[in-house]
Amino acid sequence: MFDGLRIAFSRLRGLARRNREDREFEQELETHLALLTEENIRRGMAPEEARRAARLRLGATEQLREANHELRGLASVEGFFRDVGHAWRMLRKTPGFTWAAILTLALGIGANVAIFSIVNVVLLRPLPARDPGQLVVLAYEQRGGKLESYFSYPNMRDIRGQTKAVFSGVATYRTSFDGLGSGGHAQRVLSAYVSSNFFSLLGLRPPLGRLIEPSEGGVYSAHPEIVLSYAFWKSQFGGDRGIVGRGVSLNGHPVTVIGVGPKGFHGVYPFIETQVYLPMSMMMVENWMSRSLLQNRNGGPFQIWARLRPGVSVKQAQSALNVVAARLASEHPKSDAKFSLAAIPETLARPFPMRPNPVPEVAALFLALAAMVLVLACVNVANLLLVRAVSRGRELAIRAALGSTRGRLVRQLLTESLLLGLMGGAGGLLLGMWICGAIGSVSFSPGLPLLLDFPFDWRVFLFSFGAALLTGVLVGILPALRASRVAPGAILHQGGRSVAGGRQRLRSALVVAQVAGSLMLLVVAALFARSLQRVQQVHLGFDPAHVLNLSMDPSEIGYSDAQARVFYKEMIERARTLLGVGSAALAFTIPMRTYTPQMDFIGVEGYTAPPGQPKPLVNFNSVSPGYFRTMRISLVRGRTFTDADNRKAQYVAVVNEAMAKRFWPNQDPIGRKFRMTHYSAGHWLDVVGVVANGRMLAPFGKVAPFFFVPFAQNFGSYATLQLRTLGPAASVIPEVRSLVRSLAPGLPVFDVGTMREEISGSGFLLFRFGAVLAAALGLLGLVLALVGVYGVTSYAASQRMQEIGIRMALGARPAQILKSTFAQGAVLVGAGLVIGLAGALGAARLAASFLIVSPTDPLTFIAVPLGLAVVAFVACYLPARRAMHIEPTQALRFE
Amino acid sequence: MNESRSEILQGTLDLMVLKALEALGPLHGYGIARRIEQISRDALRVNQGTIYASLVRLLQRGWISAAWGTSENNRRAKFYSITRAGKKQLATETENWERIAGAIGRMLSLEERS
Numbered sequence A: 001m002f003d004g005l006r007i008a009f010s011r012l013r014g015l016a017r018r019n020r021e022d023r024e025f026e027q028e029l030e031t032h033l034a035l036l037t038e039e040n041i042r043r044g045m046a047p048e049e050a051r052r053a054a055r056l057r058l059g060a061t062e063q064l065r066e067a068n069h070e071l072r073g074l075a076s077v078e079g080f081f082r083d084v085g086h087a088w089r090m091l092r093k094t095p096g097f098t099w100a101a102i103l104t105l106a107l108g109i110g111a112n113v114a115i116f117s118i119v120n121v122v123l124l125r126p127l128p129a130r131d132p133g134q135l136v137v138l139a140y141e142q143r144g145g146k147l148e149s150y151f152s153y154p155n156m157r158d159i160r161g162q163t164k165a166v167f168s169g170v171a172t173y174r175t176s177f178d179g180l181g182s183g184g185h186a187q188r189v190l191s192a193y194v195s196s197n198f199f200s201l202l203g204l205r206p207p208l209g210r211l212i213e214p215s216e217g218g219v220y221s222a223h224p225e226i227v228l229s230y231a232f233w234k235s236q237f238g239g240d241r242g243i244v245g246r247g248v249s250l251n252g253h254p255v256t257v258i259g260v261g262p263k264g265f266h267g268v269y270p271f272i273e274t275q276v277y278l279p280m281s282m283m284m285v286e287n288w289m290s291r292s293l294l295q296n297r298n299g300g301p302f303q304i305w306a307r308l309r310p311g312v313s314v315k316q317a318q319s320a321l322n323v324v325a326a327r328l329a330s331e332h333p334k335s336d337a338k339f340s341l342a343a344i345p346e347t348l349a350r351p352f353p354m355r356p357n358p359v360p361e362v363a364a365l366f367l368a369l370a371a372m373v374l375v376l377a378c379v380n381v382a383n384l385l386l387v388r389a390v391s392r393g394r395e396l397a398i399r400a401a402l403g404s405t406r407g408r409l410v411r412q413l414l415t416e417s418l419l420l421g422l423m424g425g426a427g428g429l430l431l432g433m434w435i436c437g438a439i440g441s442v443s444f445s446p447g448l449p450l451l452l453d454f455p456f457d458w459r460v461f462l463f464s465f466g467a468a469l470l471t472g473v474l475v476g477i478l479p480a481l482r483a484s485r486v487a488p489g490a491i492l493h494q495g496g497r498s499v500a501g502g503r504q505r506l507r508s509a510l511v512v513a514q515v516a517g518s519l520m521l522l523v524v525a526a527l528f529a530r531s532l533q534r535v536q537q538v539h540l541g542f543d544p545a546h547v548l549n550l551s552m553d554p555s556e557i558g559y560s561d562a563q564a565r566v567f568y569k570e571m572i573e574r575a576r577t578l579l580g581v582g583s584a585a586l587a588f589t590i591p592m593r594t595y596t597p598q599m600d601f602i603g604v605e606g607y608t609a610p611p612g613q614p615k616p617l618v619n620f621n622s623v624s625p626g627y628f629r630t631m632r633i634s635l636v637r638g639r640t641f642t643d644a645d646n647r648k649a650q651y652v653a654v655v656n657e658a659m660a661k662r663f664w665p666n667q668d669p670i671g672r673k674f675r676m677t678h679y680s681a682g683h684w685l686d687v688v689g690v691v692a693n694g695r696m697l698a699p700f701g702k703v704a705p706f707f708f709v710p711f712a713q714n715f716g717s718y719a720t721l722q723l724r725t726l727g728p729a730a731s732v733i734p735e736v737r738s739l740v741r742s743l744a745p746g747l748p749v750f751d752v753g754t755m756r757e758e759i760s761g762s763g764f765l766l767f768r769f770g771a772v773l774a775a776a777l778g779l780l781g782l783v784l785a786l787v788g789v790y791g792v793t794s795y796a797a798s799q800r801m802q803e804i805g806i807r808m809a810l811g812a813r814p815a816q817i818l819k820s821t822f823a824q825g826a827v828l829v830g831a832g833l834v835i836g837l838a839g840a841l842g843a844a845r846l847a848a849s850f851l852i853v854s855p856t857d858p859l860t861f862i863a864v865p866l867g868l869a870v871v872a873f874v875a876c877y878l879p880a881r882r883a884m885h886i887e888p889t890q891a892l893r894f895e
Numbered sequence B: 001m002n003e004s005r006s007e008i009l010q011g012t013l014d015l016m017v018l019k020a021l022e023a024l025g026p027l028h029g030y031g032i033a034r035r036i037e038q039i040s041r042d043a044l045r046v047n048q049g050t051i052y053a054s055l056v057r058l059l060q061r062g063w064i065s066a067a068w069g070t071s072e073n074n075r076r077a078k079f080y081s082i083t084r085a086g087k088k089q090l091a092t093e094t095e096n097w098e099r100i101a102g103a104i105g106r107m108l109s110l111e112e113r114s
Helices: A002-016 A018-042 A047-058 A061-072 A075-093 A095-124 A153-162 A198-202 A230-237 A282-286 A314-331 A359-391 A393-401 A406-441 A458-484 A488-494 A501-537 A561-576 A627-631 A657-663 A729-743 A755-760 A762-799 A801-809 A814-850 A858-884 A888-892 B007-024 B029-039 B050-061 B084-113
Strands: A135-141 A167-182 A185-194 A225-228 A247-250 A253-260 A276-279 A303-308 A340-345 A547-552 A581-587 A599-604 A617-623 A635-638 A652-656 A673-676 A684-691 A706-710 A719-725 A749-754 B064-070 B076-082
Touching: A018 A047, A018 A061, A018 B029, A018 B050, A018 B076, A047 A061, A061 B050, A075 A095, A075 A406, A095 A359, A095 A406, A095 A458, A095 A762, A135 A314, A153 A167, A153 A314, A167 A198, A198 A303, A225 A230, A276 A282, A303 A314, A314 A340, A359 A393, A359 A406, A359 A458, A359 A501, A359 A762, A359 A814, A393 A406, A393 A458, A406 A458, A501 A762, A501 A814, A501 A858, A547 A729, A547 A755, A561 A581, A561 A719, A561 A729, A581 A627, A627 A719, A652 A657, A657 A684, A657 A706, A719 A729, A729 A749, A749 A755, A762 A801, A762 A814, A762 A858, A801 A814, A801 A888, A814 A858, B007 B029, B007 B050, B007 B064, B007 B076, B007 B084, B029 B050, B029 B076, B050 B064, B050 B076, B050 B084, B076 B084
Parallel strands: A185 A276, A225 A253, A617 A706, A652 A684
Antiparallel strands: A135 A303, A135 A340, A167 A185, A167 A247, A167 A303, A225 A276, A247 A253, A547 A719, A547 A749, A581 A617, A581 A719, A599 A617, A599 A673, A635 A684, A652 A706, A673 A684, B064 B076
16 A cells, blocks of 8 residues: 555656656666777777667567656656647548547437436426435325325324434425415415425525525414516516515415525426415415315325434435324224335425335336437447548557557557547537427426426536447447457458458348347337327327317406406306307316316215225316217206306205226216315215216326216316317407406416417426427437448448459349349348347336336337338448449559 | 556566665665676676666665765766665565565476476
């Protein structure tokens, strides 16, 4: 150890004093030579001969100098710079090759950088909070249900009280949409109602004003205060520093702006900007949550974050939670049987806790696809380098003859490829930034304040740098090892003539790998595209054409429920009379809009849930008369709603076929009764109609039970006006807007869009995103593979030029030449297709859980290999045809 | 090239250089080379230049030190002398060498006898 240090130190010193020591060594050698010469003269040699003999005796001074240098200085460092310089000159000499290589690598690395920076945001990048590693999200399972993250108030309170040993703080939050009024104009915002310790738990500091403080919020509506997010403050208030203390209104209630959140803090979800924060106690004011929820343990609205005490691991916290869960389960067997709690590190609970969490798998799948693209790019560049190594055979042979060792040559060649890798990496980083910027500017879904921002942090840079280095080595190592195995004599004698042989074999293997790899990529991409297509073709059970949706919430401008009822009644009557409108209806939620679901546990008369299972949880929608006509959902039995189904009448419901089949199999469901736990004030609902199954929640999977209740019997201030139009749906937007303006000045109208847009937006977001990314990667892979196949076949043909010339001179027909040249490439393509098909089956199985079509979808597995075969064969055919048209005399003179 | 030369040979040369310096006091490179040739009765006639690699190695380990002086023909020359650490190292190495040489010798004679 000490020895090593000492040597390193003296080497470093040697490097620093290089020039002086070089001169000294020079002098030392001179003295040595002089002494040797003198002795030789003493022995009787002629001076001239004595000098020559002395030189021989001492050995090659050049080598001595170099050896001395290497021992003394940090030869590797110095050699490295020399290699870099040399590599740079060599690359400059062949700009065509260099640009092609850099561009190819930049494409490969760029794809990886883009995918990685998305993964980074979803999975890796911690919240901009103090010690983000200590943050965990809590989730629970209740009565054998699935993992939930919305806690009831009593459970949240018990957990907070009983986990003080492992958590230094437990904060809750609840997001919702609200209307923020300021200066006579209201707009819809995504708001978070947070417990008073929320900001202090995260350790956030405001750039302006103050944040909600732990001392606040205990008292009902005592703190009508609001904190704006930094981005919202910038965009909506122009970064006005005088904002603190200003009064604004939230759903018509006056609140005071007390501060602005820190820059870069976007709230609790990735990809979504939470725009304002309010104390939890303000929720009561908002009256969308009944106070009975404070007592009910059966589900609730509170999401929980906790901070681990320093030194406490997630595992320790988990075992403390197990104790709490067991206690809750035994104390409240009715609601909390089989209650279990889970603490999940915050980065693994995005966007919400799931079990099993599919996010890492999706991330791994896409990173693997991107890596595949990079491998294809590497193979292309490796091919180029192999060809280049042949043309540089003479240079390498000469250097070997002059005494360069094999290691030295490998190092030199590797430096070149590393340099290529790094330049490709720089290009890739720029490309990745550009791709991310492009993704960020695409609008995927109306209504959500999407934040498609992929900041480049040190993780992305480290990843890019690592990818670049790895690429450099991968690309260079095989060509370098091969090229350095030179027999100087052989090459120098050959005069640069074809030294194909073994190298051709290696290149052939690369082509096979490339075809196989691109087939795998394309198959996965095609499976995603097919899934998207399947989703879009699915029988929805309603007709999305010519339907316009506009959402509003009169409570956002302070309307009471009574005022809102009057407003809606008038609006719908007037809307029906608008030119170009066929029918109109109100609905609480619209199909596939996943961020406004309505669901409840139901009790069905004459139906008892199997023991140990929770009450059935069913999704529903509150709709006005005319809804089924507007959506064109066909009635199977009974009737739909009328204006007579109001608060004074018997409460009624219309169920879908799936629900009828589930609870009243082989019976007439009309006249049967069920009731909800939280909604419709506990009234029994009479089933008055059965409608056809519709895809209300997801475009795929089995249709789940679903029911409808009259809007008047389950009134909420928030509603979506749905219009069936005679012409294009979007054409009536201006009239409807002015209608709303005339009835309720200042009321924000949001989520305006056609039903078609809605369906292809939010509900299909994942598939669209996945399909687009996979398709982009697949196409990139295809192009790279084709370039590779074409390049290798062309090169092989040019290598055989002389042979072809001789054969033609001996009477071979062009067709024969074509056949043999083409066959050479075609065999490789065929082998690649077979191997790739096997690989694709495996890759598809891995991706199966994200697909809607079967992972062995026959159409994909026939069409994609066929298509690839056709283009790959064309890539083989073109060079073959060129070979066929060669003049024998020209071919013989070729080299 | 030098990279492929065996460790043992390097070590042997280093040992001989140390021994020469211990026996004769400060010497320049040429002197050391001559001395090794004389003692080995020209059995080890390698290129004299190789001595310099050995000298750099020994200097780096602190087993010898160097100072500029004037040679017998009035030229500037670097004179090397053994340090205390070098003497200790020489003692250890000599012992090692003898043990190994003895072992190899016994081994070889055994082979001959059988």
